[in-house]
Amino acid sequence: MAIRDILTVPDPLLKQVSKPVDAVDEALRALMDDMLETMYAAPGIGLAAIQIGVPQRVIVMDLARGDEERAPRYFVNPEITWRSEETQPYEEGCLSVPEIYDEVERPARVKLRYLDYNGQPVEEEAEGVFAVCIQHEMDHLDGVLFIDHLSRLKRERAVQKVKKAAKAA
Ligand code: K2U
Numbered sequence: 001m002a003i004r005d006i007l008t009v010p011d012p013l014l015k016q017v018s019k020p021v022d023a024v025d026e027a028l029r030a031l032m033d034d035m036l037e038t039m040y041a042a043p044g045i046g047l048a049a050i051q052i053g054v055p056q057r058v059i060v061m062d063l064a065r066g067d068e069e070r071a072p073r074y075f076v077n078p079e080i081t082w083r084s085e086e087t088q089p090y091e092e093g094c095l096s097v098p099e100i101y102d103e104v105e106r107p108a109r110v111k112l113r114y115l116d117y118n119g120q121p122v123e124e125e126a127e128g129v130f131a132v133c134i135q136h137e138m139d140h141l142d143g144v145l146f147i148d149h150l151s152r153l154k155r156e157r158a159v160q161k162v163k164k165a166a167k168a169a
């Protein structure tokens with residue numbers, strides 16, 4: 001396993017639409033292992049493959065809180081098959097837009113269909129932080145960042161702030 005570099009704005013790769021996975025094989029599992037190790041090290045609770053520069057439709061997640069046992073989740077070729085009309089606001093952040101946080105309104109509940117770590121099909125419903133995180137990560141698979149849901153002024157200020165911080169580092 002390896003900790004990979006996480007791309008940050010304004011890297012144009014982050015706007016790329018990721019491609020479906022052809023086969024859940026050993027190579028893909030090695031990628032998911034690297035993604036998970038990278039996410040834990042960040043730290044974060046979710047990560048999309050494009051964030052480490054791999055344009056494949058793969059997401060990893062772990063919603064376990066600080067003192068809880070780790071509960072890694074893997075989503076290959078995830079699809080949202082239903083969205084609630086009810087929405088909820090959530091203060092989001094993103095490992096690709098460091099130190100920027102703002103409120104995004106998203107459907108409160110979604111139904112998912114995806115392949116798991118072993119390529120087995122799964123269908124489930126997400127709510128709460130799980131619903132927020134999976135929609136945030138699936139946006140990444142379509143080249144969309146959470147700042148794209150904000151006003152143009154807020155988005156431009158966020159990118160400038162990240163660029164300035166990267167220059168100073
Ligand atoms: O895509 C990412 O950069 C991973 C996000 C996932 C996320 C975004 C918004 C709301 C929930 C999850 C990172 O995990 S953001 C950093 C973070 C870390 C701990 C808890 C919440 C957010």
Ligand code: ZN
Binds near residue numbers: 096140
């Ligand atoms: Zn993100």
